[in-house]
Amino acid sequence: MTVPPPGRRERKKAATRQAIADAALQLFLERGYDQVSIRDIADAADVSTTTVFKHFTGKEALVFDQDEDRESQLVAAVRQRAAGQSILDALRQHALDTWLPIAAHPQSAEFLSLVESTPALRAYAERMWTRHTDSLSAAIADEVGVDHDDLACVALARFVLEIPLLARGRQDRPAAVEAIFDMLAHGWEPPRKPTGPRST
Structure with a gap:
């Protein structure tokens, strides 16, 4: 059975998740893990902190996305x-x-x-x-x-x-x-x- 390609909503969700993870890793590498807050990551990815937590359970999960x-x-x-x-x-x-x-x-x-x-x-x-x-x-x-x-x-x-x-x-x-x-x-x-x- 052929699996249908992901729809527009799923693609957008995956893109947002990846953007958050990429922003987090960049900040962690630049400043150090303990010096970066969820708010910093949300601002860098241009999303709300609520959106970050919709995709990830916490800071550690952002590293191992x-x-x-x-x-x-x-x-x-x-x-x-x-x-x-x-x-x-x-x-x-x-x-x-x-x-x-x-x-x-x-x-x-x-x-x-x-x-x-x-x-x-x-x-x-x-x-x-x-x-x-x-x-x-x-x-x-x-x-x-x-x-x-x-x-x-x-x-x-x-x-x-x-x-x-x-x-x-x-x-x-x-x-x-x-x-x-x-x-x-x-x-x-x-x-x-x-x-x-x-x-x-």
């Missing part, structure tokens, strides 16, 4: 994967297609610095990460027909969600993602020492 979409995409990668595609391969493709472009964004380093230097945002990110782990592990468990608290499914979800952090500082991020997924698929093996001429 795409959180719900990313969580649903993560679950969909498992549940809506192609016939014959393994769960790991579906998650590998999802990581390559969605996480790597985020990591390559010009503001990625500034954004991470903002989160890591702000206790409220670090705490929010941790709660978000835990929720994503629960959602992903439940989706994996459903696909293989086991309980949601199955240790193997929970462990796999946690490992997969750590991959962006593990690959972030690598020069070749796609190769790092591929290497980690290969390890998850085939098991860990001790790294081989580099071979070269022996010193005399």
Whole structure:
């Protein structure tokens, strides 16, 4: 069944939400998270504070404005994967297609610095990460027909969600993602020492 495109009202709502989130992030990066109020954000986005709260539950949610979409995409990668595609391969493709472009964004380093230097945002990110782990592990468990608290499914979800952090500082991020997924698929093996001429 073809999904109809969003109507004018939905497009306008989405545009307003994005404008508020963009204004908030710009102010947070310029002034620091604690120095910016909801009123400042509303003024910068040219909306009322009531409108801000219609779209976001609070300041933390403004920073992670795409959180719900990313969580649903993560679950969909498992549940809506192609016939014959393994769960790991579906998650590998999802990581390559969605996480790597985020990591390559010009503001990625500034954004991470903002989160890591702000206790409220670090705490929010941790709660978000835990929720994503629960959602992903439940989706994996459903696909293989086991309980949601199955240790193997929970462990796999946690490992997969750590991959962006593990690959972030690598020069070749796609190769790092591929290497980690290969390890998850085939098991860990001790790294081989580099071979070269022996010193005399």
